[in-house]
Structures are given as C-alpha cells and as structure tokens.
Amino acid sequence: MQEQxxxxxxxxxxxxxxxxxxxxxxxxxxxxxxxxxxxxxADKLLTIKETAEWLNVSRQTVWNHHKKGLLPxxxxxxxxxxxxxxxxxxxxxxxx
Numbered sequence: 001m002q003e004q005x006x007x008x009x010x011x012x013x014x015x016x017x018x019x020x021x022x023x024x025x026x027x028x029x030x031x032x033x034x035x036x037x038x039x040x041x042a043d044k045l046l047t048i049k050e051t052a053e054w055l056n057v058s059r060q061t062v063w064n065h066h067k068k069g070l071l072p073x074x075x076x077x078x079x080x081x082x083x084x085x086x087x088x089x090x091x092x093x094x095x096x
Contacts, residue, residue: 045074045081055087 011019051071052059065071066080071090073080 043083043085045076045083048080048082051082051087054084 046054048059048062052062055062062071062082066073066082071082072086073082075081
C-alpha cells in the first residue's frame, strides 16, 4: 500500500479569497489559451444541393428538415443558404 502525506493549511479570509481568485484566474487563462489554439472552422454557405451532397442525403431531406425548423438557413434573394457551422452545431446537439 502506498503511503500518502496530507498537509493541512490554515487560511484567514483574505488568504482564502486570494487563493480562490488565483485558482479562477488560472482556470480562465488555461481555457482562453485552449480556445485560442483551436481555430474556428471556416464557415461556408451551401445551397440545398451542396448541403445534400455534404451530408450525403437527398435534397428533399434537407428541405424537409429546414421546413420542420431542424436545419436553419439564410435566405439570399430566392435562394436558401445553409451555414456549415450551423449544420455542425445541429449535428453536435443531436448526437450529444
């Protein structure tokens, strides 16, 4: 059996507050560094046909999911354009 040492540290309220603030600051810095290292995927706008090809489904399936409100799109004139970033969010939410 492995022996473990336990240290007991006493804090006054100021030391405790500083300890907590430093821990939160460190966590925020680590999270920001991670976020900055991972570039956002490029966002492309796809037509219904391109979206269907990208998802390997029929154009009718893309249209049906859009009409049900499951697949958001932007309207440009008479064309519907689907954001790859938004589609990835929908898929991520659906699979999680």
